[in-house]
Amino acid sequence: MDRSYQVITRMIAKRLLVSLIILFIVSLLVFVATLLLPGDPAQAILGQQATPERLAALREQMNLNDPVFVRYFTWLGGLFTGNLGYSAATGGPVTALLADRIQSSLVLMGLAALISIPVGIIVGTFSALKRGRAFDNATTGVSLVLASLPEFVIGIGLVALFSTSVFKILPSVTMAPPGEAVWNYPVQLVLPTITLALVVTPYIVRMMRATMLEVLDSGFVEMARLKGVPERQVVLRHAVPHALAPVAQVIAIQLAWMAGGVVVIEFLFRYPGIGQALVDAVANRDVQVVQALSILIAAAYIVVNLLADLVGIFTNPKLRTEKAA
Amino acid sequence: MSTVDDAVEQGVAVSRPPRLLARMMRQRQAKVGMVLTLAVLLVALAGPLLLPWLTGHTSTEFTGRPFTDTGMFGTDNLGRDVLSRFLDGGLRLIIYAALATALGMVVGVAVGMTAAYSRGRVDALIMRGNDVLLALPQLVFALLAITVLGPQGWVLVVVIGITHAPRIARVTRSATASVITEDYIRASEMYAVPRYKILLTEVLPNITGPLMVELGLRMTYSIGFVAALSFLGLGMQPPTADWGLMINESRIALVVQPWGVLLPVAAIAVLTVGTNLLTDSLARASANMNAGN
Numbered sequence: 340m341d342r343s344y345q346v347i348t349r350m351i352a353k354r355l356l357v358s359l360i361i362l363f364i365v366s367l368l369v370f371v372a373t374l375l376l377p378g379d380p381a382q383a384i385l386g387q388q389a390t391p392e393r394l395a396a397l398r399e400q401m402n403l404n405d406p407v408f409v410r411y412f413t414w415l416g417g418l419f420t421g422n423l424g425y426s427a428a429t430g431g432p433v434t435a436l437l438a439d440r441i442q443s444s445l446v447l448m449g450l451a452a453l454i455s456i457p458v459g460i461i462v463g464t465f466s467a468l469k470r471g472r473a474f475d476n477a478t479t480g481v482s483l484v485l486a487s488l489p490e491f492v493i494g495i496g497l498v499a500l501f502s503t504s505v506f507k508i509l510p511s512v513t514m515a516p517p518g519e520a521v522w523n524y525p526v527q528l529v530l531p532t533i534t535l536a537l538v539v540t541p542y543i544v545r546m547m548r549a550t551m552l553e554v555l556d557s558g559f560v561e562m563a564r565l566k567g568v569p570e571r572q573v574v575l576r577h578a579v580p581h582a583l584a585p586v587a588q589v590i591a592i593q594l595a596w597m598a599g600g601v602v603v604i605e606f607l608f609r610y611p612g613i614g615q616a617l618v619d620a621v622a623n624r625d626v627q628v629v630q631a632l633s634i635l636i637a638a639a640y641i642v643v644n645l646l647a648d649l650v651g652i653f654t655n656p657k658l659r660t661e662k663a664a
Numbered sequence: 665m666s667t668v669d670d671a672v673e674q675g676v677a678v679s680r681p682p683r684l685l686a687r688m689m690r691q692r693q694a695k696v697g698m699v700l701t702l703a704v705l706l707v708a709l710a711g712p713l714l715l716p717w718l719t720g721h722t723s724t725e726f727t728g729r730p731f732t733d734t735g736m737f738g739t740d741n742l743g744r745d746v747l748s749r750f751l752d753g754g755l756r757l758i759i760y761a762a763l764a765t766a767l768g769m770v771v772g773v774a775v776g777m778t779a780a781y782s783r784g785r786v787d788a789l790i791m792r793g794n795d796v797l798l799a800l801p802q803l804v805f806a807l808l809a810i811t812v813l814g815p816q817g818w819v820l821v822v823v824i825g826i827t828h829a830p831r832i833a834r835v836t837r838s839a840t841a842s843v844i845t846e847d848y849i850r851a852s853e854m855y856a857v858p859r860y861k862i863l864l865t866e867v868l869p870n871i872t873g874p875l876m877v878e879l880g881l882r883m884t885y886s887i888g889f890v891a892a893l894s895f896l897g898l899g900m901q902p903p904t905a906d907w908g909l910m911i912n913e914s915r916i917a918l919v920v921q922p923w924g925v926l927l928p929v930a931a932i933a934v935l936t937v938g939t940n941l942l943t944d945s946l947a948r949a950s951a952n953m954n955a956g957n
Contacts, residue, residue: 361795361799368800369808483937483941483944487884487940487941488937489891489932491895491911492929492932492933495929498915499918499926499929595801599804600801600803602804603803603892603896606895617807618807618897618898621811629808633800633807637799640800
C-alpha cells in the first residue's frame with residue numbers, strides 16, 4: 340500500500356514537471372512567433388503620424404530597446420504580475436481588455452459543461468441499458484452525426500431553426516451593452532451554450548455507452564443480479580460508478596477542447612469572450628493580444644489535460660500499481 | 665518525403681486493404697457514407713467546370729442588386745448569383761483539406777514509425793517534442809501562424825497539416841510498436857535489410873488499418889478546420905467563392921436570403937457526416953478483422 344502511494348506521488352510529480360516544461364516551451368514558441376512579424380510594434384500602436392520623441396518614449400515603455408531574451412523574461416514576468424503589454428489596436432493595456440472577456444468565456448464554458456456532463460452520462464447509460472433497441476440506435480446515430488459536424492455548422496443550424504426561419508424565439512447574437520455582465524441577459528446565452536454543449540456531449544455519450552456495456556457484461560454485475568439485487572440498484576450502485584472512471588477522463592479532455600473550440604462559437608454569436616477577442620486580434624494583427632490569449636488558452640488546455648491524466652492515474656488500478664507489481 | 669508518400673499509396677493498393685475495404689463496404693453505414701461523400705464531391709468537382717454554362721454567371725460577377733430572388737437561389741450581399749458561388753466554392757475547400765491531411769499523414773507516419781523503430785532515447789525525444797506540439801490547441805496554433813504569415817492558402821495547408829502530424833504520429837507509433845516485435849521483422853533484420861526498407865515494406869503494409877482510420881478522421885477534421893478558418897475570415901479571402909467564406913458573408917442576411925448560408929452549410933454537413941460514416945465503418949471493419957485473427 341505504501342509503495343503504491345509512493346509510485347502515485349512520483350507519477351504525479353513527474354507529470355506536473357512535464358506540464359511546466361511544456362508550458363515554458365509553449366511560451367517560448369508564442370514569443371518567438373511574434374518576433375518574426377515585420378514592422379515596429381510602437382509604430383503600429385501610434386500610427387504613421389507619431390513624432391520620433393513619442394515613438395522613442397513608447398519603445399522605452401514597451402522595453403523594445405532591451406535585448407530579446409530580456410524582453411522575453413519581462414513578458415514572462417508580466418504574465419504572473421498581470422502586466423501583459425499594450426494592445427496595438429486600442430492602445431490600452433491588454434489586461435483591462437481581457438478581464439471581462441475571460442469571465443464571459445468561463446460562464447459560457449461552465450454552463451455548457453453543466454449541461455453536457457449530466458446529459459452525456461444519463462443518455463449514455465440509457466443507451467447501454469437499451470442496447471440494440473430503438474433508443475440506442477437513435478442515440479448512436481445522432482451522436483455520430485453531431486460528432487462529425489464542425490461546430491459552426493451546428494451553431495448556424497440552431498440559429499436557422501430557433502431565431503430566424505422556423506421559430507423566432509431566441510436571439511442569434513449577444514448584445515449586452517459593454518461593461519455589463521453577460522449573465523444579465525440569460526436569453527442571449529441559450530444558443531451559444533447549447534451549441535457548445537452539443538459539440539462535446541456526443542463524445543461523452545459514446546464513451547459512457549461503451550464503458551457501461553463493458554461493465555454490464557462483467558462478472559460482478561452478473562453476481563449482483565444472481566444475488567437478487569433489484570435491477571435499479573445493480574445499475575445505480577454497481578455498474579455506473581465503475582463506468583464513470585474512464586468517462587471522467589473523456590470529460591476532462593472535452594473541457595480542454597472547449598478552451599480552443601469556444602473561439603469559433605463566440606465569433607458566430609458575437610459573444611464577448613476571449614475567442615471573439617482572439618479572432619479580432621488576429622485580423623488586426625494585434626500582437627500583444629494574440630500573445631496573451633494564446634498563452635492563456637494554452638495554459639488552460641495544459642492544466643485541464645493534466646487534470647485528465649491525474650483522473651486517469653487515480654482511477655486506473657493497472658496504472659496505479661504498474662511499477663509496484 | 666515523396667518516397668514515403670509513394671509507399672503509403674502502394675501499401676494501400678497491394679496488401680491487406682482490399683479485404684478491409686470489402687468488409688467495410690458490406691456495412692450499410694459505409695454505403696450511406698459513400699453516397700453522401702460522393703454526392704458532395706460531385707457537386708464540388710463538376711460545379712467549377714459547368715459554371716458559366718449552367719447558371720449563366722461566374723462566381724464573382726455582379727448580376728443584379730443584393731438579396732433579390734433572381735436566378736434559382738437569388739443573389740448575395742453584393743448581388744452575385746448564390747448558386748454560382750455555391751457551385752464554385754467547394755473544390756478549393758476539399759483540395760486544401762486533402763492536401764493538409766496528406767501533409768499531416770506523411771509527416772506524422774514518418775515521425776511515428778521512426779520513433780517506434782528507433783526505440784530508446786530517440787523515441788523518447790521525438791515523443792516529448794510531440795507532447796509540446798499537442799499542448800497547443802489546434803485552432804490557437806493556426807491563429808498564431810496566420811497572425812505572423814497572413815491568411816493565405818498555403819499557410820492553411822501547412823498549419824493544419826503540421827497540427828495534425830503529432831496526433832497521427834502518436835497513433836502510428838503505437839501501431840508500429842505492436843508490429844515490430846513480430847518474427848518477420850526480426851527475420852528481415854537478420855537478412856540485414858536496410859531499416860527504411862523494413863519500415864516501408866514490412867511495417868507499413870501491416871499498419872494500414874489504423875492509419876486509414878486516422879486518415880478518414882483527419883480528413884473530416886480538416887474539412888471542418890479549413891471551412892471554420894474561412895468562416896472566421898482568416899482563411900480564403902474575398903472575392904474567392906468558398907463555402908466557409910460564403911457562410912460568413914451571408915449570415916447577417918439569414919432572414920432575407922437564407923440560401924446563401926443554407927446551401928454551403930448543408931454541403932459541409934453532408935460531406936463531414938459522409939466522411940465520418942465511412943471512417944466509423946472502416947474502424948469497425950478494422951477492429952473486427954484484428955479480433956478475428
